[in-house]
Structures are given as C-alpha cells and as structure tokens.
Amino acid sequence: MSIPSFDEIIEPNDQTIAREASLKAISALVGNVYPNKFARTSVSGGEDTITALKYFEKLASVESRMAEIKAGLGEGERPPAEKKDPLNEELKALGTVRIAGRLTTPTRGNFVHLTDGMSKLQIYCNKKGPLALIRNDGEDSLDPENGWALWQLLDHGDLIGVEGYLFVTNTGEVSVHVEKLQFLAKAMLPMPDKMHGIADAEIRQRQRYYDLIGSSLQVESEGLTTREVFERRAKIISSMRRFLEDHGYIEVETPMLTPKATGAAAKPFKTHHNALDIDLYARIAPELYLKRLVVGGFEKVYELNRNFRNEGISYKHNPEFTMLEFYCAYMDVEGMMNFCEEMLRESVQKATGGLMVNYEGNEVNFSKFERISMRDAILKYNPDAEINDRTMIGLFDEFVEPNLIQPTFIVDFPKSISPLSKANPANTNIAERFELFINGMEVANGFSELNDPKEQYERFVDQMSERERGDEEAMVLDEDYIRALSYGMPPAAGIGIGIDRLVMLLTNKHSIRDVILFPHMRPEKRDGEAQYG
C-alpha cells in the first residue's frame, strides 16, 4: 500500500500549470487565496444569492420594461438614454449589492457571468475603474490600484465576490457594475465544455461535482439541468413529508443494521459486528419495525430512508434506494389507495406545477388513477390467458406491465405471493394488496396489513419452506414480530413508495442513476497498481 502524491491525484498539465501560476500572482496581490468568508447583502429581501436576485421582482420588472423599449427598436439600434437612464436610476436606488459565485467564462472581456449553480448573473468590470481590490488580510482592506490587475488574473471557474451597483445593459440584461472585487477560491482544474457540458456518463456520475458545475455553466440544456433534477427531487420529498405531517403522521427511524433481513423478498447485504461477534444485514425494508410501532400505538407512522438490496443493477435498480413507507391504523387497502393518490397528486403538482407529466414521449396524467384487478388486467391484454395462482404474476409481467403507462392501481394479488397482507374477506385466495404502476414501472406497493399472529406465523412457515426449496428471496421468519402481533395490532394499511422511480418519472430521466447523486459504481483504479486501503 502506498500513499499517492498530490501530483498523482491531480496530474499536472498545461491547464493546471497555468492556473497554478495565476494563483501565485493572485496571492501576491490579495494575500490569503482561500479566505474564510464573504458577506452578501440583502437587497432582494433575503440573502443575495444569485438566484434570489435573479428572481427579485424589482430586477425582473426593469428587464421586462427594457424588453418593451427594445421591441420598438431596429436591429442593432441602442436604446435611447432618456428611456434607459430612469431604469438605471431605479436600480441604483436599490443600493450596493455584494454577490459571490463562480465565473462561467474567462475574464477576457469585461462582461462575465457568475453562477450559484442554479442561476447566472452578469457582472461588469471597467478597465478605467474605479475598481478596487479587497485584500484577504482579515480586515478586508482596500487596494484601489489593482482591481483590474486581479480581474485579468482570474481563471474560468474561479470563485469571486463582488460589490457594486445594479444597472441595465443596452441588451437589456440587469448586471452588477463592479466597484470592488474579492478573490474567494481557485479552480485548479479546467471547466467543462460550456456548450456540451459533460457527455461521458461515467465522469458525470463519479464526479457529480464536476457534472453540477458543468450543467451550471452550460449555455443551453435540453430538459432539466443536473442541478434542477436534484432541486426537484428535494421538492418532491419535502412535499411528501409535509403532506404526511399535515395528516397526522410522525416520522421515525428504525434500524438499518438488522439481525434478520426481512419484510420483503430480496437478497440482503451481510456484514459483521465485531464486538458482539454477530452477523448483521443491511435492511431490505423497514416494514416489520414500522408495524411493531403500530402495535405500540403509533397510529400513523412513516419512514423515508434508504433500503439495501444485494441484487442486479439496472436503469431502475440501485443497490441502495430510497423508500417512503407509511402505516395508518384503522385504514384498509381502499383508504390507502385513496390517500396515496391524493398525496401523489399534490406532490406532482408542487414539483412540476401541473398534473400532466411528459415522460419519454408519453403524456402521463396524474389527475386520475385507474384501478383494475390483476386478473382483469391480464385478460384485457391477453384474452386467451390461462390464469391460476402460479401463472398469474408471469402473465402479468409479460403482457400487462409494459402497457401500464397511466397511473394504475393493480389490485387483488394472489395471497401466496403476499405473505404480509390480509386476505380479502370475500375470497380468501386473494390478498387485499395493490401495486401502483406508472409508465410500465412499479412505483408503490401497499396492502391491508395482516395482524393475526397465528396466520402470520403460518405464512412465514410457508415462506421458509419455499426457502428450503431454493427460493433465496422467500421471506425469513421473524419470531419477535410474531410476539409483537400477539399483543394486538389494530387493523391497518401500509404502503411503500419507491422515491427514486417517482423522481425519474417527474424529471423525465431514463435511468435511476440520473436521479441519485452518487449512484453505485465499481471503485476507480489508478493505472498500474491495486487500489490502496
């Protein structure tokens, strides 16, 4: 094992050598090249991030009036001063602004944009000044002579802070006229192509930071930028949390490291606890813990967190994925479908602003969810199918699943493949269970929870014998869970919603890797040696 040198990690090339030289020259001007802070103003109401200023109504209003003025002008004609000046007076009256961000282009011109990852704002530096430099000496002392000198030393991608006043350009873009310039941090590595961003999916996923920078510098992008995808993901998740809390649910955290991998049919990751000298499994589902809490009196409970399954990786599978699971006492499968539908509608509305979502060319309509039994669904797409408990799932996967584009609840599952669900009182071979499909993909799975401890025990025993017959994914008996149910669990319904897949649908992304910040990948190997550690 050898510790790599810095140069082995950041290999020098013409780009880094030039940036190293620039950093040295900047250091001579400003002192510390990695200062500790930059205080932003609050002209926009809150802290003046670039995004906050960009959406500040007073700036937007000037830009729209300027657009009207320009609409009355010919090609290449400059807006007359008597119309432009009042707008500039208005902007200047907002006072001094201090903003910070990353340079989206080299500073060869005197107009450049800064980005905060989401938005860009143009800044303007005039060679003739006045343009002061703010030294990083802890006192923020001013050097009125060397502002332009610093400007010329800056590289594409460097982080700077500027102070100045707002104005509108002849082309109608509100910008900051920089009076003071402060160096904040260096980009030692070059920026990606500003037209194309990062094309290599491997680099995008391994170096998500670089992908995020690239998409924030990009001039145009088809669909959402990487940053916008994850902003939307955050919105979906927070809207779901709010919805559940508004309906009386409480969030809990149950074990991720568990002595038994149960609650779902899947292969687990195994690990070892040294002090206790026992094997533990990364949880495949929180289900049985959450229902223990229902036994204990949490009538409405949810957990939104990661599950781990040691199975294949595909465009819709990542070894760790985010699941929202919740349980509601005294509710049955019908009530749960209604609640789920309402929650998803709200979430889609909040995240996308509407209920129609375009996914890979299909218009998905979230305003109405279909409901159809598994048997009827099979007969709809394959009228000649011979359906029994054994063939049902296979027929469903083959003929029905790919056709379920619009949100559809499939109901009435065979009981034999639903070991934790209650049977339908009218037909004991059918489980009161549903799965929600959208765009051919399973998004949610819910049921009326089996709360009879003796029947649950029998179902576990059936699963264990499946296991002995070689089904590695048959469910494991959990004795403590039987004991919990024996204290009495109220009738209840529960559901698990695959958050990553929902985010895929709402961001029009084909791969689960595009909606997980750091998806699972093989570890990188350096050339010529084994990975250390």
Added chain:
RNA sequence: GGUCCGAUAGCUCAGUCGGUAGAGCAAGUGGCUUUUAACCACUGGGUCGCAGGUUCGAGUCCUGCUCGGAUCACCA
C-alpha cells in the same frame, strides 16, 4: 451473468483503404473592450483505455483485460 456499443488533447468530437495525430472550446502571448457561445492574430498541448499479436508500418485489423453505456435475465 449473456448480448451489443463505446473509450483519441483539460472538455466536446473528427480521423477515409493500415502509411507524418486533427478541429472547436479551454490554456499561453499580443490586440480590442456595452459584451452575452465576445472577437482577431499567433503559440503550446497526445501513453489514441491497458496488455499482447499480425504487419516493413496499427488510433485503424485480431485476441485478452479494465471501465462505462444500452439491453436481456433477477429485482423495487
């Protein structure tokens, strides 16, 4: 795991029949400075994923490997 596709400059990509390694952006020097993919001129920059093989000669053909993507199987 199977099948197919890909890996060339920091980034995005060309590279014909096997015959001197190319462009744009980025970088360096100089000019210009109300531009918005800024522009103009010049310059530097390559282990063609890795290891073999065929050949007078391989980015190009063959074999193996690594990593990635698509897809199928399993799964949510």
